[in-house]
Amino acid sequence: MLLFVAIILMSGLAPIVGFIERRTRAPRALAIALSYIVIIGVLAGLISVIVIPLVEQTTNLAQVLPAKIEAIVPANFIDQSVIRQELTNFSRGALSFSLTIFSNFIALISVLVLTFYMLLERGGLDRLLGQFFPGYEAKISRVTGRIEDKLGSWLRGQVALSVIITVVVYAALLALGVPYALPLAILAGLLEIVPVIGPIISAIPAVIVAYFYSPVLAGIVVGVFFVIQQLENHFIVPQVMKKAVGLNPLTVILAVAVGGKLLGISGALLAVPIVVVLQTVIEELLKEDKNPGESLIP
Numbered sequence: 001m002l003l004f005v006a007i008i009l010m011s012g013l014a015p016i017v018g019f020i021e022r023r024t025r026a027p028r029a030l031a032i033a034l035s036y037i038v039i040i041g042v043l044a045g046l047i048s049v050i051v052i053p054l055v056e057q058t059t060n061l062a063q064v065l066p067a068k069i070e071a072i073v074p075a076n077f078i079d080q081s082v083i084r085q086e087l088t089n090f091s092r093g094a095l096s097f098s099l100t101i102f103s104n105f106i107a108l109i110s111v112l113v114l115t116f117y118m119l120l121e122r123g124g125l126d127r128l129l130g131q132f133f134p135g136y137e138a139k140i141s142r143v144t145g146r147i148e149d150k151l152g153s154w155l156r157g158q159v160a161l162s163v164i165i166t167v168v169v170y171a172a173l174l175a176l177g178v179p180y181a182l183p184l185a186i187l188a189g190l191l192e193i194v195p196v197i198g199p200i201i202s203a204i205p206a207v208i209v210a211y212f213y214s215p216v217l218a219g220i221v222v223g224v225f226f227v228i229q230q231l232e233n234h235f236i237v238p239q240v241m242k243k244a245v246g247l248n249p250l251t252v253i254l255a256v257a258v259g260g261k262l263l264g265i266s267g268a269l270l271a272v273p274i275v276v277v278l279q280t281v282i283e284e285l286l287k288e289d290k291n292p293g294e295s296l297i298p
Contacts, residue, residue, distance in 0.1 A: 001266060002107060006114040008273055010122070011148040012155030013039075017119055032119050036112070046190065049183050143284050150245050150276045157244030162189040164236060165228070169202075172224045176217065178210050192232075194265060199229045245276050 013035055020031040118125065125144070133140055166189030173181035188202035203225035211218035233253070241252045252272060259271025 001270070002111050003114065004270060004273070006111050006118055008151050008155055008270075009111065009115040010118045011151035013115065013119060014122065014148065014152060029120055032116055036116070046186050049186060052183075139284075143281065146284070147277055147280050150280060151273055153244045154241070154273050154276055157240050158193055160244070161232075161237060161240050162192045164240070165189045165192045165199075165232065168228055169206075169225075172228070173206060173221070176210075176220060176224070178206060178217070178221060179213075180209055184209065194269065197265065199225065199232065241272055245272065247272065247275065247279070251275065 169188040170185030191198035191202040210221040238252045255271040255275045260268035
C-alpha cells in the first residue's frame with residue numbers, strides 16, 4: 001500500500017520536478033528537494049493557520065461545556081462520577097490517537113523517502129519492468145507512462161477537490177457568520193482526501209464553534225455540511241475525477257463504495273487510482289488484442 005502511494009506521489013510530483021529542473025538547470029536531486037521544501041512549507045503554513053484557533057476553541061469548550069450541560073440538563077439528573085469517568089476515558093483515547101498519529105507520521109516519512117528515490121531513478125524503473133518482458137521494453141515504457149500520467153492527474157484532481165471544498169465551506173461559514181471560517185474551511189479542504197468520514201470529521205469543529213454562539217446556528221451548520229457532502233459525493237467528486245482521469249462518474253462512485261467496503265478508509269482513498277491502473281492496462285491489452293503482433297504478453 002505504501003509503495004502504491006509512493007508511485008502516486010511520484011506521478012504527481014514528476015511534472016513539478018521536471019519544470020524546476022528545466023527552469024533552474026539544477027541537478028535532479030536538488031529539484032526534487034526544492035519541490036519537497038515548497039510543498040511541505042505550504043502544508044505547514046496551512047496547518048499552523050488551522051491548529052492555533054482550533055486549540056483556542058477546544059480550550060474554551062472544555063471550560064464552558066459543564067455549564068452548558070448543566071443549563072440543558074438539571075444538575076441533580078447528572079451523575080458527576082460518570083462525567084469524570086468519561087473524561088478519563090477521553091484522555092486515554094486521546095493518548096491512543098496521538099500514538100496512531102505518530103505511527104502514521106513515520107509511515108509518511110517512509111513514503112516521502114521512497115518517493116524521492118523513485119523520482120531520482122525514474123528512468124531505471126522502466127528498465128527494471130522491461131526485464132520481465134524482454135523485447136517489449138518500448139511497450140512497457142508506453143503503458144507505465146500512461147499510468148503515470150493518469151495517476152498524476154488523479155492526484156492533481158484531489159488537490160483541486162480540496163481547493164473547491166475549501167472555497168465552498170469558507171463561503172458558507174462566512175455567510176452564516178461563524179467565527180474562524182478560514183481555518184475551519186482549510187481543515188475541511190485538507191480532510192477532503194479522506195473519503196466518507198473526512199467531511200464528517202471536518203464538520204465537528206465547525207459545529208462546536210457555532211454552538212458557542214447559538215444552538216440554532218450549530219443546527220444550520222450541520223445542515224450546510226450535509227448539503228455540501230451530498231453535492232460532493234454525487235456531483236463534485238465524480239465530475240472532477242471525470243475531467244482528471246476520464247472515468248465515468250458512476251464508475252467513480254462505485255469504485256469508492258467497493259474500495260471502502262473491502263479495505264476501509266485506505267481502500268476508499270485508493271479505489272480510483274487502482275481503477276485507473278486497471279483501466280489503462282486493460283485498454284492496452286484490448287487494443288493490442290486487435291493487433292496480436294504487438295501484444296504485451298510474450
